[in-house]
Amino acid sequence: MPELPEVETIVRGLRAHVEGRILRRAELRAPDLYRTGSERMSRLAGARIERIERMGKAIRISAVPPGGAARKALVVHLGMTGKLVVPRAGNDPLVLRGDAESGSARTRAQVLGQVDKHRHGRLVFSDGTEVWYVDPRRFGYFYLGDEEGVRERLNIGLDPFEIKPRALREKLAGRTAPVKSLLLNQNFVAGLGNIYVDETLFAARIHPLTPAGELVDRAGDLLTCARRVLRRAIRFGGTTLRDYRKHDGGTGSYQHKLSVYGRDGEPCPRCGAAVDRIVITARSTHFCPECQRR
């Protein structure tokens, strides 16, 4: 479930491993993971990686092909269970470290087997550095295309750190969908997923079923809360519930800081009332029925 804080953590961790390096080879063994309209990654052989950045929940890698062709963007979306990891020498994936920390009973051989089975893609750099894409559930995607306009082509809106309060106010106006649903829409606001929408709405004391259009006057507050929650989650390296791992296989620790997500039945950290769980547009939604009144 890599959302903005998890992806930001991964990007920061990968930066020193990829920026400025030359790609010897880029491959995707599972071509069904290419998003519609994507070029094949083999085209990136010889390209120089200029930057790696987060774009909503996706990772954008800017590459300059040899011979002065137009700059390319390789966009990697991790879906739910995707990981980008840097293996150590001898193909010993540091993914192991995270599993050891989480107390997994699986043996080293089992973990290695799983990694191998689900390793769908790979970047190989001229200095021998590798970055592996591992994704058991295959919900992620790869997209390679011209960098110019890639964000629009992939329908990725501005994230809470980029969008201006006034712009959010205008986007909320007239919308009748529950705020929870709208905040999950990556074109509306990018970066938030189920966990951080619930945490943001709790911080802002907004009921998740509130029609978005009723929140025009609270747009600034909503944004402030989202930024605060996300910044803090980044500081803790993101939330590891099960699958999420940092680039070095380590886990995040924000799961220990969650106020409502996954805590149904437990006392609200603010008022003590039992946290409730409902389903909104097929997403489990956690909130405090006392603090977040409609």
Added chain:
DNA sequence: AGCTTCGCCTGCTTGC
């Protein structure tokens, strides 16, 4: 156009 539902995919959990 806006909103909702469905289906993709696989591993873990739950219930019989």
Added chain:
DNA sequence: TGCAAGCAGGCGAAGC
């Protein structure tokens, strides 16, 4: 113990 059903969820496509 074994098996099937249920569930998790980001997101695009389809449907209303």
